[in-house]
Amino acid sequence: MADLPGHTTEFQNVTMRNLLSNSKVLKLATLCLLLSSATAIAQRDIEFHNDIVPLFTRFGCNAGACHGAAVGRGDFKLSLFGSDPDSDYDSVVRHLRGRRINIATPEESLLLLKPTEQVAHGGGTRFDIDSDPVSLIAEWIRNGALHTTSRQFTGILVTPTTYHAKTVGDTTAVKVTATYSDGSKRDVTSSTVLIAEDNTGVEIHHESATIEAKRRGRHIVIARYLTEVHPIEVIVPLTDARLRRSKSISSNFIDEQIQSRLKQLRLQASPQISDELYLRRATLDLTGRLPTAESLSQFVADDATDKRALLIQSLLESDGYVEYWTFKLAKLLRLRTQQHDQEGASVYNEWISEQLRNDAGYDEISRSLLVAEGDAHSNGPANFWRTTRTARDQAELASEIFMGSRLRCANCHNHPLDRWTQDDYHGLAAIFAKVEQGVIVQTKPNGRVIHPKYLEPAQPKVPGAQFVDDSDSNARMQFAQWLTDPNNPYFSKAIVNRIWKQLMGKGLVEPVDDFRSTNPATHPVLLDLLAKDFVDSGFSIKHTITRITESAAYARSADAIEANKFDDKYYSHAIKMPLEAEVLADAIADVTGIHEQYGEQPVGTRAISLLDPAVPSRTLQVLGRCDRSDSCESTADAIDGLSQKLHQFNGAMINDRISAPNSRLTQYILAGKPALEIIEAFYQVGLSRSMNDIERSYWKKLTVDLDTKVDTEHFLEDFVWSLLSSKEFGTKH
Amino acid sequence: MLNSRKDSTFVCWVICVLLVATSTTSTASAADSHISDIVFSPDGKQLIASSNEGLAIYRWPDLSLIKRISTESPHPTCLRFSPTQSYLAVGGGIPSESGKIEIFNWPTLTKTKTIMAHSDQIMSLAWRDNNTVITASLDHDIRVIDLQNGESKQLLQGHSRGVIDLCLINNRSTLVSGSLDQSIRVWDTNSGALQRTSSNHTHPVQAVAVAPSMDGLPLMASASDDRTIRIWQPTIGRLVRFIRLETTPLDIDWIDSKTIAASCKDGKVHLIDTLELEVLATHEAINGWAFCIACHPTLDGIAVAGERGQIKRITLDSETTNRE
Structure with a gap:
């Protein structure tokens, strides 16, 4: 080098933020002052695992949207919510040759300059410059940024685990205590993150670590400290109504548990359904098809007191059960043809x-x-x-x-x-x-x-x-x-929850494939009892189906009453569920009498029997079938979607079949059945019930005015169309 | 990372070093701050180390502390002697704020120049000639700096994440850079043009080092968080071979034309035969991460340094040495 003058030069074309602004100097001075007075904190050893990592969680540094992302953020990666403190230590202290800490001058550590925004930080200001976290981190660095841990964190105790608020606006304080391997305990409430699963249901007051009920219902608050997450259940009665003592219909443990939760939430249960509706519900649930007109009349006419239990037993012994639950298991197992x-x-x-x-x-x-x-x-x-x-x-x-x-x-x-x-x-x-x-x-x-x-x-x-x-x-x-193993904590619960969902419309745990401690069951004791009962029965699916279908909760009306109209998950009333794509396709075929041909399968093959969920079918496509390439748990939207409705109302799926030469309607007309009888027949095969008096009177009035045969045919076609387009037909209710 | 020896020193070397009985001899502890880089003085009698506390000069081989020199950079990260060995360049800066080069006279260690070059810390630098330094920064850029006027003559852009290490080959006409973006890029230092990119590493690249000169195409090695050390012919973009270690290498230096010393996250030093792709010997060096390694100019041992000011000397016990 020929000549190197002894002065500092700067590039003109490089943007620099190297010179400290006056304000930054002041901030650093403040920080130095703070650090020198942080001796109180230094009285005990500051541990990375137990003191520093919780700060990262508390202030969101290791959240998924920040440095906890899979690839980190800004070349700084922390484990998600502090799940791997050892790797966090490497990131903070060792990566890039210790770039983030300055042991010689702790207050100049990037680990402090960034979250206090003394240098630009994409995540904004996480701590104030004069805050306790800053003092703690700085002191830890000053002490050598050590990795030592004198005691192993073993877990947390959270109180309360369930909070029964009397009304909206009630609050309760949360206390979180950490436990350690040496038997010691420590109040870590201030370092615990409280997260409401539904912000409109519960408000968290972080400064005081209190939770406030903001809306009626049951809500979950997650308490997170280090790797531990615990749910806190907040229950606010859904109504202020005094509950009427309802006559107990069943001594089934299911009803005891359901009733107990309804009582907590002050929810009145809807009445039991009629035999007709029970037959339709059970037949759809167990065989995936509508009851025939013959079975309907037989069941209604039967005087036996145990006829519902006998019906369930009969359905479980039928080929329809095997066929439909094979379809259900095939969906669960994602059975599909592999490479043709x-x-x-x-x-x-x-x-x-x-x-x-x-x-x-x-x-x-x-x-x-x-x-x-x-x-x-x-x-x-x-x-x-x-x-x-x-x-x-x-x-x-x-x-x-x-x-x-x-x-x-x-x-x-x-x-x-x-x-x-x-x-x-x-x-x-x-x-x-x-x-x-x-x-x-x-x-x-x-x-x-x-x-x-x-x-x-x-x-x-x-x-x-x-x-x-x-x-x-x-x-x-x-x-x-x-x-x-009978004692496995997941296996039995997972399957009985799926069976429960099939029969009751909503899982005790939702989604059914997302069991975790932070997603507790709406009825945890019931889930335990169902699982135990399932194990005791020899893991019998039929047994659990029987157990659920014999409960009063299963036979509850789907019509909400004033006292339970806000309930959508505590089974005070049954949940109306759209029929699955394949079941609906089969139901349309059964009612119209016209079966669709699926690929090269013989005519009459039911949609639920198709091996290949990808077999070409516009009907099934529009109805939102699951192709089983992924989980089939989330097809409800597709089933009840706009395209389906438009196709149903306007397309060939229904219209062409109603008036087809060999359709049920055409056969009835050709047989010379009176219009009102035809309507009654369709009520029975489509809605699984007879007309009530109002409906009979309504249809009678309309049919008597029909002058010509053509008018009658057109009228009946319109009637069948309206029946197949109705919500009553397209839902399990 | 380090290669302060003259290329000519290694010309026509064929060294077969059986490193079966090496031993550690000396340890020094400078301070609690991590040592980010080390370099031997041209005469091999001193070892210079950088840390948050500035520069520390040690006597070799006993590693006794001679003196300390402060730096403007709170984080001096890399050290390089000029081709004439009369200057020492110190790269570093303030994390997330600036990348700075400080030029010291050697051996007086008086500072002659400070240059702001980047918007983030400089992680590596190389002297293209006595008036030109090339710097690699965590701001993703590489700059060719004219020391006469302190201006950036060229801006080499292409890496998508911070650039961690550099080395020059082909009589300093070609630059090889390794980055957190997992790639190795080859540049023409005259035009600044990117010649090729190699993406074989599956994790960030921590170090690149050119092999002592020998006949044929230039050879270099790269070390990555994917735990591999890969041997390249960068001028033609050919990956010659690679070895996967049991731990992650942080820095590498060539002992001879076929042997690499690698300092690793487990604090150990591995001596690797790059032809046979086998680890010849492993030495316990320091507790914690061994950030940097440097081979003595006359092979009077290896210096390794890292966490909390630890420096260690490892003696090479050569059974056979052939030099042409």
């Missing part, structure tokens, strides 16, 4: 049917699926291993189906709202990686998945439980045995 391989899907479907026909235990069914091997063309359950393409996908599928848990959230980071860790996710995938997924399903000893955190093959692990020896070829069996 109809044979495998057919064998799989038949195997499921066989299990239901024999009322095989659900534990046995699940074990068979999980340990299946062999030729998928001859061994039905082996097709379970063809549902997905990778071990990770299979782990996600299995956890959602059998555990009702979204383990997939733990792929990139420990689950933020549940106990699942990356070790759990990749450990289960490692078990499944030892399966060759193809037409021939077999063990693949060298199969493995790479743990993204360690960049090493993940060690096989039963979720939430033990690691499995990597060389153990029987790892799948270990997982299956753990899963189907």
Whole structure:
């Protein structure tokens, strides 16, 4: 270098913020003053795990929208909600050669300059410069930014766990106590994040750590401290009404629990439904089809006091039950043809049917699926291993189906709202990686998945439980045995919740594949009792269906009354549910008498029997069928969507069938049935009831004015159209 | 990261070093601050280390502290001697605010110049000639700086995240940069044109280092958070081979034309045969992350440094050395 004059130069063309502004100097001076007076905090050891990480959570630094994102933010990554304090320590203290801390001059640490916005910070000001968090962090850095932890955090105690507010506006204080491995406890309320799941239902007053009921109903507040999340249930009666003592119809434990919750919320239950509606509801739920006119008249005429129980028993023994619940299980298992391989899907479907026909235990069914091997063309359950393409996908599928848990959230980071860790996710995938997924399903000893955190093959692990020896070829069996153990906390609850949803319209836990401590059941005791009852019955699906359908809650009217009109999840009245796409398509076919041909299937094939959910069908497409490539839990919107309604009102799906030469209506007309009789017949096959007096009088008045045969035919076509377009026809109610 | 030795020193070297019995000999602890970089003085008698506390000069090989020099940068991050070895460039700055170069006379260590070059910390620098320094910054940019007037002669843009390390090859006419964006980019230092980008690494790149000169195409190595060390022929963009370590390398330096020393997150130093792709020896070095490593100019050991001011000397016990 020829000449280097001894002075400082600056680029003209580079924007710099290097010179401290006067205000910043003042701020730094304030900070220095604060730090020198922070000796009180320094009286005890400040620990990264137990003191610093909670601040990141408390102030949102490690939230998913900020540095807790999978890739971090601004090249600074923290584990989501502090789930991995060790990696957080690396990010804060070690990454980029210690860029974020300055041990020599703590107040100049980026870790402080950013959140106090002394330098530009995308996340804005997180702490004030003279705040306790700043003092604490600075003192920790001054002490050497150490990683030492004298005691292991073991959990939190939250009070209250349930708050019964008398009315809107009532408040209660929350207290959170951390517990440690040495037996010590500490009040960590001020470092705990309280989050209302519904801000309009509950307001959090963070400064005082109190929660205020803002709306009637049941609300959930999540208390989060470090890796622990606990729900706080806030209950405000939905009405101020005095409850009328209702005559107990059933001593079923289901009704006890439902009634107990209704009492808490001061909700009056709707009355029981008629025999006609019970028949329709039960037949749709158990067989996916409408009751025939004959079964309707027989059931109504039957005087037996136990005729409803006998009906359920009869339906459960029918082929319709096997066919419909095979369809239900097929949807759950995402059974579909793989690469046009109809044979495998057919064998799989038949195997499921066989299990239901024999009322095989659900534990046995699940074990068979999980340990299946062999030729998928001859061994039905082996097709379970063809549902997905990778071990990770299979782990996600299995956890959602059998555990009702979204383990997939733990792929990139420990689950933020549940106990699942990356070790759990990749450990289960490692078990499944030892399966060759193809037409021939077999063990693949060298199969493995790479743990993204360690960049090493993940060690096989039963979720939430033990690691499995990597060389153990029987790892799948270990997982299956753990899963189907009567004491497994997930398995039975997941399936009884699904059955409950099918019959009651809404799961005790919603969504049904999102069980977690922060998404508690609306009726946790009921869920426990149902699961226990299910286990005690030998994991019998039929038993649980019987148990639920014999309850008074199941037989409740879908019409809300004044005293329960705001209830949408406590079963004070039944929930009106749109019929599934396939069930509705079959119902339209049954009522009109005209069946759609699905692909190359014979005419008359029911939509619920189709093996391939992708078989071309405009009707099913419009009605919003699930193609089973993903979970089918969220198709309600599609089923009740605008396009369906337009297609239903204006399209060929209904109109062309009503007047077809061999339609039910045409046959009735050709047979010379009087118009009013035809209307009554359609009421019975379509709505599963007879006309009431008002309706009969109404239709009679209209039909007597019809002058010509053509007028009558057109009138009846319009009538059938209106019936098939009605909400009463298209819903389970 | 470090390569202060003259390229000519290594010309025609073929060193086969069997590093089976190396041993550590000395340890120094400067302060609690992390040591971000180290460099040997041209004569190999001193080791300079940078940290939040400025520069610290140690005697080699006993690592006794000679003196401390303050820097304007609160975070001096990288150290390089000029080709004539009469200047020491110190790169650093204020995180998220500025990237600064400080030029010191050697051996007097009097500061001759300070240049603001970036809007974020400088993580690495290289001397193209006695009047030109190339800097890599966390602001994603690389700049070619004219030390005479302190102006930026070229702005090399292309990395989408911070640039962590640089090295020059081809008689300093070609620049190789490694970045947090996982890529390695090759630039023409005369025109500033990007020649090629290699995206083989699956995690951020932590270090790049050119191999001692030998016949044939230039050879370099890169170390990444994906735990691999990859050997390249950057002028043709060819990945020659790679080795995956059990831990994450943070810095690398070539011991000879076929052996690399890597300092790692587990505080260990791995000596790697780049032809056979095997770890020849592993040495416990420091507690915590070993941020930087430097091979002595005459192979009188290796210096490794990192967390909380720890510096350690590792002795190379060579059984066979052939030099042409």
